[in-house]
Amino acid sequence: MHILEAQQLTKIYGHHLSLKKALTNVSLSVEQGEFLGIMGPSGAGKSTLLNLLSTIDTPTSGRVMMDGRDITHLKGHALAEFRRRQLGFIFQDFNLLDALKVRENIVLPLAVNRLPVDQLQGALTHVASVLGLSELLDYYPSELSVGQRQRVASARTLIVKPQLLFADEPTGSLDSQSATEFLQYLQTINGQEKMTIIMVTHDAFTASFCKRILFIKDGQIFSEIIRQGDRQEFFDRIIDMQATIGGGGKTNALRSGD
Amino acid sequence: MLYDLAIKNIKQNYLLHSIHIVITALAVLVYFDFSLMAADHKLIRLYQDVLPADQMLTFFSIVVAVLLIVFSIYWNRLLLKQRYQDIGLLQLMGGKISKIVLSISLEILISELIAFGIGILLGLLFYKLLAMILLKISVFKLNIGFFYATKPLLLTLALIPILQIIIFLNNLITIKRHSLIKLLKKKDSNRYSPVPQNRAYLLGVLVIGLMVAAVVMTQHVFRLTYELSWLLHLPESFSFLLVFLIIVGIWTVGMYGLFRIVWPLIFKLIGQNKRFYFKDTHMFTLAELRSWFIQNYRSLAVMSLLMGVAFSMIGIGTLLSRYGMASVDGYTPYSVLTTSKKRAAVVDQLAKERVSYYELAPMHGTVIPISYHLQTVLGDDYVSVANPGLVLTTTTYNYFAKHHHVKTLKLKNHDAALILPVTSIIHDRQYQETGKRPRVKIGEYADLNFNIVKLSNHFPLGQALSFDMAVVVNPSDYAKLSEGIRETYYGFILPKNLSSKAADQIAALDQVQYYHMTDSYLMKYGKGTSKKNPSIFFHNQVYLRQDQQRDMRTAIGLMMFTGVFVSLVFVIAIGELLMLKRLTVAQELEKDYQTLLKIGVGPKRLKRDIIYTQGFIYLLPLVLGFCQSLMVAGVLGIFVNRPSLHLLYLITGVFTLIYAMLYLLTTAFYIRTIHI
Numbered sequence: 001m002h003i004l005e006a007q008q009l010t011k012i013y014g015h016h017l018s019l020k021k022a023l024t025n026v027s028l029s030v031e032q033g034e035f036l037g038i039m040g041p042s043g044a045g046k047s048t049l050l051n052l053l054s055t056i057d058t059p060t061s062g063r064v065m066m067d068g069r070d071i072t073h074l075k076g077h078a079l080a081e082f083r084r085r086q087l088g089f090i091f092q093d094f095n096l097l098d099a100l101k102v103r104e105n106i107v108l109p110l111a112v113n114r115l116p117v118d119q120l121q122g123a124l125t126h127v128a129s130v131l132g133l134s135e136l137l138d139y140y141p142s143e144l145s146v147g148q149r150q151r152v153a154s155a156r157t158l159i160v161k162p163q164l165l166f167a168d169e170p171t172g173s174l175d176s177q178s179a180t181e182f183l184q185y186l187q188t189i190n191g192q193e194k195m196t197i198i199m200v201t202h203d204a205f206t207a208s209f210c211k212r213i214l215f216i217k218d219g220q221i222f223s224e225i226i227r228q229g230d231r232q233e234f235f236d237r238i239i240d241m242q243a244t245i246g247g248g249g250k251t252n253a254l255r256s257g258d
Numbered sequence: 259m260l261y262d263l264a265i266k267n268i269k270q271n272y273l274l275h276s277i278h279i280v281i282t283a284l285a286v287l288v289y290f291d292f293s294l295m296a297a298d299h300k301l302i303r304l305y306q307d308v309l310p311a312d313q314m315l316t317f318f319s320i321v322v323a324v325l326l327i328v329f330s331i332y333w334n335r336l337l338l339k340q341r342y343q344d345i346g347l348l349q350l351m352g353g354k355i356s357k358i359v360l361s362i363s364l365e366i367l368i369s370e371l372i373a374f375g376i377g378i379l380l381g382l383l384f385y386k387l388l389a390m391i392l393l394k395i396s397v398f399k400l401n402i403g404f405f406y407a408t409k410p411l412l413l414t415l416a417l418i419p420i421l422q423i424i425i426f427l428n429n430l431i432t433i434k435r436h437s438l439i440k441l442l443k444k445k446d447s448n449r450y451s452p453v454p455q456n457r458a459y460l461l462g463v464l465v466i467g468l469m470v471a472a473v474v475m476t477q478h479v480f481r482l483t484y485e486l487s488w489l490l491h492l493p494e495s496f497s498f499l500l501v502f503l504i505i506v507g508i509w510t511v512g513m514y515g516l517f518r519i520v521w522p523l524i525f526k527l528i529g530q531n532k533r534f535y536f537k538d539t540h541m542f543t544l545a546e547l548r549s550w551f552i553q554n555y556r557s558l559a560v561m562s563l564l565m566g567v568a569f570s571m572i573g574i575g576t577l578l579s580r581y582g583m584a585s586v587d588g589y590t591p592y593s594v595l596t597t598s599k600k601r602a603a604v605v606d607q608l609a610k611e612r613v614s615y616y617e618l619a620p621m622h623g624t625v626i627p628i629s630y631h632l633q634t635v636l637g638d639d640y641v642s643v644a645n646p647g648l649v650l651t652t653t654t655y656n657y658f659a660k661h662h663h664v665k666t667l668k669l670k671n672h673d674a675a676l677i678l679p680v681t682s683i684i685h686d687r688q689y690q691e692t693g694k695r696p697r698v699k700i701g702e703y704a705d706l707n708f709n710i711v712k713l714s715n716h717f718p719l720g721q722a723l724s725f726d727m728a729v730v731v732n733p734s735d736y737a738k739l740s741e742g743i744r745e746t747y748y749g750f751i752l753p754k755n756l757s758s759k760a761a762d763q764i765a766a767l768d769q770v771q772y773y774h775m776t777d778s779y780l781m782k783y784g785k786g787t788s789k790k791n792p793s794i795f796f797h798n799q800v801y802l803r804q805d806q807q808r809d810m811r812t813a814i815g816l817m818m819f820t821g822v823f824v825s826l827v828f829v830i831a832i833g834e835l836l837m838l839k840r841l842t843v844a845q846e847l848e849k850d851y852q853t854l855l856k857i858g859v860g861p862k863r864l865k866r867d868i869i870y871t872q873g874f875i876y877l878l879p880l881v882l883g884f885c886q887s888l889m890v891a892g893v894l895g896i897f898v899n900r901p902s903l904h905l906l907y908l909i910t911g912v913f914t915l916i917y918a919m920l921y922l923l924t925t926a927f928y929i930r931t932i933h934i
Contacts, residue, residue, distance in 0.1 A: 097850050
């Protein structure tokens with residue numbers, strides 16, 4: 001069952017004298033409970049695609065459907081309501097509010113949803129214990145390590161149990177250990193809570209935690225790979241596809257007969 | 259190269275420079291026009307009999323210049339803070355500090371030249387309009403044309419190098435004081451953390467206590483003056499200055515504490531109400547406000563104090579005008595008042611002008627040295643030296659009292675009523691506070707030490723003839739007076755004002771009448787002589803209320819004109835500084851607002867929060883400034899009978915509207931900066 005469907009998405013930036021086509025006629029669908037990765041070289045249009053899918057930006061043409069509902073042109077209160085109830089975001093630079101403590105950052109989306117304080121407290125306790133943040137609740141973000149900050153950002157997203165989680169280079173600022181822990185956590189919630197995740201990354205290791213990967217090149221979908229075997233095998237295929245996009249890789253080698 | 263860099267920086271920071279240009283141009287306009295007015299002999303001549311208008315305008319133009327320098331230094335500091343990283347990078351690439359500072363100075367110079375150009379041009383264009391406003395509120399029916407003089411222009415232009423030198427030195431010192439590593443750090447290193455909560459409670463109580471103490475002290479400023487004077491054996495004037503400085507000091511410390519400790523603590527306490535705190539975006543709003551007060555407590559305290567100065571200027575002007583007008587308004591029942599010597603000339607003149615009038619019955623009295631002991635709010639006896647005063651009988655007084663709706667007096671033997679002028683420093687309220695009767699001594703009569711049963715400011719002569727006081731006694735006591743000078747006064751009531759020409763002719767009949775006190779303190783007439791001699795007094799012989807009113811309005815008009823414009827510069831400067839600071843905050847918080855949007859906070863709700871937050875931030879200095887002006891008015895009000903603050907309210911209302919426009923502009927720019 002499709003939870004998200006993009007139809008003929010095109011995005012053009014700039015004004016009439018210098019137009020730049022960031023995406024051209026991109027169509028895709030995402031299944032409920034899927035862990036989808038979006039990869040591609042710099043400037044390929046990965047983040048643009050994520051922004052269009054997640055309602056952060058609007059397409060020049062085409063539309064995005066979620067559960068059969070067109071969300072492309074949602075505005076104002078309806079858009080805010082939709083984001084609040086259905087979507088979650090995790091970003092590379094965490095986007096935590098420096099003036100608020102960890103506990104306040106985490107519960108902010110629930111407070112915006114006007115959840116009663118006791119329920120809010122319960123949800124906080126649960127998510128903090130799952131993400132190992134219970135000891136850090138009274139700190140300010142600036143007092144935490146980058147790994148801890150990313151966990152706080154994740155907690156803030158997960159506390160609302162969104163149907164769809166968007167992650168834009170979520171491990172970009174993390175060291176390898178923190179990144180692995182974080183990705184394992186994403187894998188867990190994807191498996192256990194059936195949360196659909198769409199993640200943009202340029203890192204093959206990070207992408208290897210996904211179930212399916214779309215490769216974007218020059219604003220169009222270049223290819224798609226689906227995980228079938230173990231993560232190592234999937235990782236090798238990702239590396240090969242990255243090389244292919246760059247002009248090398250096994251596929252190109254076979255074609256050229258070398 | 260430096261020029262190109264400066265131009266590029268101005269283009270990139272156009273909003274920052276626009277704020278600088280607006281306030282500088284306004285200050286230059288006021289400074290230049292005040293200087294032009296001071297040099298405009300045609301204008302100044304109109305005030306020569308009333309006030310030294312040129313000196314007054316020059317003084318206030320200097321106040322504006324000082325404000326401009328302070329604003330420029332402050333604005334430059336904010337600009338410099340934004341450039342720390344760039345300056346660090348330029349140093350890293352081998353740039354000399356002096357050259358870097360020079361490039362910033364050049365940028366500021368270009369901005370200043372634009373502002374001065376606009377200010378001077380507008381000053382020339384609006385000179386006539388401003389001069390006409392001044393003349394209108396000074397009640398002059400006169401047309402004044404365009405005026406130009408080179409000296410005011412040069413004086414205005416001289417401000418540019420002064421500002422440049424100050425800013426250059428300030429920047430040079432600031433950059434040299436910062437290490438390269440500090441400059442390269444993007445965030446301002448000068449950040450403050452909140453005061454720990456347990457200590458904040460104690461300090462908060464202390465701060466509130468200090469502010470309450472300052473307010474209470476203003477209510478008892480004269481008592482404190484006296485007691486300090488007695489305790490430290492200081493002259494009263496010095497003691498008053500000391501009390502004033504102590505109050506200002508306490509209030510200033512309190513104001514700093516209010517922003518540094520009390521407000522952050524209040525937001526913290528509000529946050530302890532979980533239901534409220536964890537609802538909507540309250541926690542973000544409260545955290546933002548708390549951080550705003552902690553980071554900016556010094557400038558907010560200074561802004562509030564300056565706002566207080568601005569409104570206090572208006573408050574003082576309002577009360578002084580009330581004080582001045584009291585001597586010529588309804589308290590003075592006559593249109594014309596003369597001594598017997600001048601009565602015939604006045605009647606002739608009125609007849610010549612074919613003016614209908616109503617003449618009151620003559621008022622007979624005796625001019626004689628009078629002294630009194632009165633316990634004032636200072637807490638001890640106030641003794642007037644023996645000055646000429648007028649002694650009246652109850653019969654005479656009652657006649658006028660009835661006419662002017664004042665209670666008639668029924669005095670027993672040796673009872674008396676002391677009547678002080680409306681503008682006297684001692685008035686009803688002070689008298690009521692002491693609850694003690696004054697004792698009055700008339701001349702050298704040992705048996706006429708009166709028991710004062712009434713203190714009033716309903717002086718039948720108003721302040722017309724410059725007597726310090728009058729004493730009303732019963733006819734039998736009056737009959738005992740064989741010394742002093744018998745004077746009879748004649749009052750005329752005119753149904754409408756005289757023409758200016760006729761008024762001038764009546765006023766021209768006035769002559770100064772001299773009184774000499776002899777060795778035995780009795781009075782005799784004399785001729786003009788040195789006014790420095792303490793035994794010689796004089797007063798006018800013809801009083802024309804219309805003429806006095808005109809002079810008073812002229813003086814008040816000039817005072818209010820200068821006060822209002824200088825205060826306006828203050829208010830706009832404060833509003834613009836707030837705008838500058840809030841837009842810097844907007845740049846810092848843009849990402850936070852975008853995050854809030856992404857987690858599903860609606861733009862409408864964010865805008866609403868911003869409007870409230872900005873409103874609170876803007877309202878606070880306004881309210882505090884207004885409260886300070888009321889405090890100042892409270893102190894001055896002791897001097898003024900029936901103090902009326904309507905003018906203060908009116909001008910405050912107009913200023914509030916202008917300030918509100920700055921608030922709305924700031925809010926609009928803020929919302930634009932954070933892209934919601």
